Amino acid sequence: MSQPVPIPRRTPPLRAVPAGVPLAAIEPAPPVKVENPTVEALRMFARNPSAIAGMLMLAAVLLVAIAGPWLYPADPFEIRAAPMTPPLNEDAWLGTDYLGRDVLTTLIYGGRATLLVGAVAALLSVLIGISVGALAGFYGGPVDKLLMRVTEFFQVLPALLFAMVVVTLFSPTLVTVTLAIGVVSWTGTARLTRAEFMRFRDLEFVRAERSIGARDARLIWKVILPNALPPLVVSATLAVGAAILFEAGLSFLGLGDPNQMSWGLMIGSSRQYVLSTWWAVAFPGAAIFVTVLAVSLIGDGLNDALNPKLRER
Amino acid sequence: MNMTRTLLSRLLQGLALVLAVVVLNFLLVHAAPGDPVETIAGASGGMSDELKAQLRSQYGLDQPLPVQLGIYLGKIVQGDLGFSYFFNLPVAGLIAERIPATLLLVVSAVLAAFVIGTTLGVLSARKPNGLLSQTITVLSLVGFAAPVFWTGIMLVILLASVWPIFPVSGLRSIDATGGGGARDMLDVLHHLVLPALTLGLVYLAQYSRLARASMLDVLGADYIRTARAKGLSNRVVLYKHALRNAVLPVVTILGLQFGNVMAGAILVETVFNWPGLGRLAFEAVLRRDYPSVLGVLLFSSIVVVVMNQLTDLCYRLIDPRIKTS
Numbered sequence: 001m002s003q004p005v006p007i008p009r010r011t012p013p014l015r016a017v018p019a020g021v022p023l024a025a026i027e028p029a030p031p032v033k034v035e036n037p038t039v040e041a042l043r044m045f046a047r048n049p050s051a052i053a054g055m056l057m058l059a060a061v062l063l064v065a066i067a068g069p070w071l072y073p074a075d076p077f078e079i080r081a082a083p084m085t086p087p088l089n090e091d092a093w094l095g096t097d098y099l100g101r102d103v104l105t106t107l108i109y110g111g112r113a114t115l116l117v118g119a120v121a122a123l124l125s126v127l128i129g130i131s132v133g134a135l136a137g138f139y140g141g142p143v144d145k146l147l148m149r150v151t152e153f154f155q156v157l158p159a160l161l162f163a164m165v166v167v168t169l170f171s172p173t174l175v176t177v178t179l180a181i182g183v184v185s186w187t188g189t190a191r192l193t194r195a196e197f198m199r200f201r202d203l204e205f206v207r208a209e210r211s212i213g214a215r216d217a218r219l220i221w222k223v224i225l226p227n228a229l230p231p232l233v234v235s236a237t238l239a240v241g242a243a244i245l246f247e248a249g250l251s252f253l254g255l256g257d258p259n260q261m262s263w264g265l266m267i268g269s270s271r272q273y274v275l276s277t278w279w280a281v282a283f284p285g286a287a288i289f290v291t292v293l294a295v296s297l298i299g300d301g302l303n304d305a306l307n308p309k310l311r312e313r
Numbered sequence: 314m315n316m317t318r319t320l321l322s323r324l325l326q327g328l329a330l331v332l333a334v335v336v337l338n339f340l341l342v343h344a345a346p347g348d349p350v351e352t353i354a355g356a357s358g359g360m361s362d363e364l365k366a367q368l369r370s371q372y373g374l375d376q377p378l379p380v381q382l383g384i385y386l387g388k389i390v391q392g393d394l395g396f397s398y399f400f401n402l403p404v405a406g407l408i409a410e411r412i413p414a415t416l417l418l419v420v421s422a423v424l425a426a427f428v429i430g431t432t433l434g435v436l437s438a439r440k441p442n443g444l445l446s447q448t449i450t451v452l453s454l455v456g457f458a459a460p461v462f463w464t465g466i467m468l469v470i471l472l473a474s475v476w477p478i479f480p481v482s483g484l485r486s487i488d489a490t491g492g493g494g495a496r497d498m499l500d501v502l503h504h505l506v507l508p509a510l511t512l513g514l515v516y517l518a519q520y521s522r523l524a525r526a527s528m529l530d531v532l533g534a535d536y537i538r539t540a541r542a543k544g545l546s547n548r549v550v551l552y553k554h555a556l557r558n559a560v561l562p563v564v565t566i567l568g569l570q571f572g573n574v575m576a577g578a579i580l581v582e583t584v585f586n587w588p589g590l591g592r593l594a595f596e597a598v599l600r601r602d603y604p605s606v607l608g609v610l611l612f613s614s615i616v617v618v619v620m621n622q623l624t625d626l627c628y629r630l631i632d633p634r635i636k637t638s
Binding site: 149152153155156157158159160161162164165166168169170241245248249252253254255264267268271274275278281282285288289290292293296297300 | 329330333334337341342344345454455457458459460461462463466467469470474481569573575576579580583584594595598599601603606607609610613614617618621
């Protein structure tokens with residue numbers, strides 16, 4: 001005779017009701033708490049130390065970029081001290097470049113163009129990507145075929161080279177640089193959105209909406225998109241980092257807006273003199289590095305919070 | 314039979330993509346303000362209206378747009394990518410001259426990153442929270458966030474100036490005679506280290522992270538449990554059963570990223586004055602030498618298309634489950 005196998009208990013044991021106690025006097029069991037998934041994700045994000053570090057770093061960078069010029073009015077193109085002054089000098093704490101421009105001023109003012117272009121270009125690329133991906137994934141068939149051919153075409157174009165051509169053909173301004181970056185970097189988002197829409201399109205809750213006569217626009221934007229959002233939020237965060245690097249690369253090559261001081265421009269213009277003025281390259285580059293690092297830490301944190309299944313990676 | 318058809322349709326697709334790039338090239342140049350003749354006139358310091366008109370008819374610029382497109386396509390099919398006014402050379406020859414340097418740089422950087430990255434990723438997957446795993450996580454963050462041109466310059470300051478082990482820039486020493494002997498090859502290799510390291514670090518970060526994630530993923534699969542249950546040794550399970558599947562995503566990324574690698578090559582070649590295609594593109598853009606710029610753009614697009622198709626083929630060879638996409 002074998003021993004009876006104990007049945008694992010999942011529910012709390014029933015409480016014995018003492019005789020004579022009226023049923024109404026028994027305290028009801030506490031209701032099962034169902035956490036709002038957004039709140040749960042936010043809580044998970046807030047408990048992630050590296051994500052919080054990323055937030056703090058980004059907040060610091062944004063604060064300097066927004067409030068810095070207001071607290072410290074100066075012209076970043078102005079010649080402030082002797083050329084190639086090393087750092088820790090009282091006229092220029094972080095030194096001056098080969099022309100005598102103050103590196104600290106550049107650092108404060110140079111973030112504006114980079115952050116603005118990075119954010120707007122990323123927004124543009126995410127908007128294009130989501131629209132193309134949503135339409136392709138939702139309608140399928142010939143629409144999907146056509147849009148995927150377009151996506152493939154933009155994937156084949158070497159992005160930086162193409163942006164360089166566009167910017168030089170149509171004079172480099174903040175607007176053309178932003179447009180050029182946005183237009184060449186949406187393909188990843190489009191593919192991701194398409195995959196998500198194909199996954200959701202025939203699920204029951206979408207079919208139910210459809211059966212009560214919801215229009216396509218409602219199904220796409222109000223029904224499917226909110227469900228497809230978690231991976232898209234993560235990819236949008238990474239897009240910001242990529243767009244910042246892209247802007248920095250273009251400015252480094254001297255193809256950004258020449259009237260806007262930016263971190264990349266400072267590095268590019270000091271490139272020839274780097275062996276005598278390392279500080280004019282090291283500090284602006286570190287600023288780019290810290291900004292992009294902050295954004296990617298936030299992205300990783302969001303990824304962990306929104307896709308808990310992948311957490312162990 | 315099936316394979317031939319797939320290949321054929323892939324080939325047609327690739328051709329269509331290249332054709333689209335050519336048309337886009339053409340339209341872009343025509344949408345831009347000013348025309349090539351104005352550019353030449355500007356560069357040569359003024360020109361009479363008659364001469365401009367003569368040049369326009371000589372280049373076919375007075376023809377209607379579709380006819381011009383036809384002429385342009387006809388020339389490209391014959392391998393004629395136009396003439397560079399700045400370098401005073403045919404663009405096709407100019408590109409051919411620059412290919413070896415870029416090829417050397419890109420192939421050594423990406424190949425080294427692939428081999429080292431995959432090895433590190435696979436080794437680290439044995440201990441998902443070990444030191445190596447944590448190093449890879451940090452490395453992949455840093456590798457993504459550091460602008461490649463900045464890393465390059467920092468490496469120059471460190472390893473060519475403060476501690477002068479490697480040359481600052483260029484492909485050969487100034488006093489080198491070239492020629493391709495053993496001495497020349499060593500000289501080139503010596504110059505190659507820093508640029509290849511700069512470019513390779515970016516991909517090393519990506520590949521190691523990807524290889525680690527995909528190895529962890531594969532190790533959780535049922536067939537791995539079966540292999541272990543059969544009593545196979547850890548070595549055989551890891552390197553014969555798991556590795557093959559884990560390496561697939563890395564190969565895909567490797568092949569699909571070639572457009573991206575070109576971006577890295579432009580920046581790294583600019584930092585190191587490496588005489589390759591990337592620096593050609595940069596110089597041509599600065600001088601508004603559109604025929605050369607468009608030539609490089611077209612050439613790189615063709616390379617990307619070919620690489621994508623080859624990746625697809627490789628994928629089919631490594632993974633026989635994929636028959637038709």
